[in-house]
Amino acid sequence: MNIAVNPNLVAGHVPQGTPGPARPATPAHVIRDDAEAIRVAHDLAARFREGASERDRTGARPLAELDAFSQSGLWSINVPRSHGGPEISYRTLAQVVAIIAAADPSIAQIAQNHLGIVAAIRTVSEPEQQARLFSAVLSGLRFGNAFSEKGTKRAAEFETRFSDHGDHVVVRGRKFYATGALLAHLVPIVAVDDQGRPWYAIAERDAPGLTVIDDWSSFGQRGTASGTVIIDDVRVEKSHLVPAWRGYEAPRVDGAIFQIIQAAIDAGIGRAALDDTIAFVREKARPWIDSGQERASDDPYTIRAVGDLTIRQHAAEALLDRAGLAVDAAVVNPTPESVAAAQLAVAESKVLTTEVALAASNTLFELSGTRSTLAEHNLDRHWRNARTHTLHDPVRWKVAIIGNHALNGVNPPFHAWS
Structure with a gap:
């Protein structure tokens, strides 16, 4: 269903x-x-x-x-x-x-x-x-997500808190961008203790006081239902209270793992946009009148543009693969050097997968012509999805991190977005 x-x-x-x-x-x-x-x-x-x-x-x-x-x-x-x-x-x-x-x-x-x-x-x-x-x-149980909040000044600041009640805690707060919560069995809630440390309080999806509102209205990634979660004195057993803060008190690769998954999604969006571009040009697009060609796929400028996108998509996929190897190495041996290497490799991958997802989903229309914008094809979903998902964290900061390390030997910051 x-x-x-x-x-x-x-x-x-x-x-x-x-x-x-x-x-x-x-x-x-x-x-x-x-x-x-x-x-x-x-x-x-x-x-x-x-x-x-x-x-x-x-x-x-x-x-x-x-x-x-x-x-x-x-x-x-x-x-x-x-x-x-x-x-x-x-x-x-x-x-x-x-x-x-x-x-x-x-x-x-x-x-x-x-x-x-x-x-x-x-x-x-x-x-x-x-x-x-x-x-x-x-x-087979699925974790959802009740991490981010709209009302705080920075992404890493949380107003959602829990109070200690012996064998359990009681959580209160409000979340947004709660991807997966609507269709999850268990909902990890990022909440802070009285010392300001973040924990994952993993609540039952239908726990009393936990309300998931299907109010996601973004123009992209529509199927994620990344709407609102209201946490009104939700009880969570301490057996399900996970100390998230420990992942960032010493060199760990948790942040890079979250980030490589983001990059992989963008790589997939780029691949889908490129594949649909090739299919539409082959099957539906018309050659430009000055090209002298019978088929749009023989237009030399179209050929060059598709070749350029193909190279960039393959480069993005190669950087994603390289980042995966670096993450695997840091999982086995988490040192300051290996974790920084994983962060940097993932950052490079994030930059290029973002760029190619946006470029491919935009160039699709340039090469395919006006008819590709018709609602019956719904090809704009690729651009909408790329534009929405790549906003998760700004790649301009990834570029700066890479440059600062190359020039000055400064390792990336250590948090859940790096």
């Missing part, structure tokens, strides 16, 4: 919270190795691609697709082997995300915070907590 956008959004009304999805009836599949992960991703992408344009057009929420995605085993690929997971490389994880994003970037983005939380649990949680939460992931 798909969940449609509440029609009251059009009238400007705030809809009531929507109940969470049913828990899986059977445990999720466990991927065996990197090759199977890639194979399963391609199989799912073929399925997701079929309805992606229509879901974007109608704003439908992809519940059936997410159920297939999480049950496939791809949502547990970074669970450690010591806890029964496949512990697939981050190089492969980035490829998996890019493959899914090329089919439907909203579905890929819904998974991004889940995969990042799994990585964080490995870094910061004690063994008993790891066993409990990794078991939930392997069973």
Whole structure:
């Protein structure tokens, strides 16, 4: 099934919270190795691609697709082997995300915070907590996201807090950009303690006091339902209170993992835009009158433009692959040097995947002509998705980080966005 956008959004009304999805009836599949992960991703992408344009057009929420995605085993690929997971490389994880994003970037983005939380649990949680939460992931449960807030001065500042009540905490606050929360089984809430340290308070999706409002109105990434979460004295057991702050008290690669997933989504958007450009030019576009050609695909200027985009897309994918190798090295041996190397490699990848996603989704129309703007093709979704998703964090700062390291030997800042 798909969940449609509440029609009251059009009238400007705030809809009531929507109940969470049913828990899986059977445990999720466990991927065996990197090759199977890639194979399963391609199989799912073929399925997701079929309805992606229509879901974007109608704003439908992809519940059936997410159920297939999480049950496939791809949502547990970074669970450690010591806890029964496949512990697939981050190089492969980035490829998996890019493959899914090329089919439907909203579905890929819904998974991004889940995969990042799994990585964080490995870094910061004690063994008993790891066993409990990794078991939930392997069973097929999905983490959502209640991280960001609109009202604070900076992205890393949070007004959401919790109070200690012995064996549990009580959380109060309000979140936005809550990608994945609507269709999650568990919702990690970033909340700070009385010392100002951030934790992930992982609440049940239908916990009393937790309301997920489907009010996401962005022109892009429409299917992510990245709307509002209201946390009104929500009880969270301490067994589900994850010390997120520990991931940044010493050299750790948690931030780079969150970032490489972002870059992979943009790489997928760029790939989809380029593929649709090639298909439209071959099948529907007309040659310009001065070209002397019978087919638009023989126009020399079009050939050059497609060649340029292809090179840039391949370069972006190569940098993404290189970043995955650097992240894998830092996971195995997290030192100041290895973590900085991973951050820098991911930053380079983020810059180029952003640029090519925007360039490909824009050049699509230049090469395909006016008819490519018709609503029946819905090709503008590629630009809308690229423009929306690449705003997650400013790549101008990534360029500055890379330049400052090259010139002055200054390592990247150490936080969740780097």
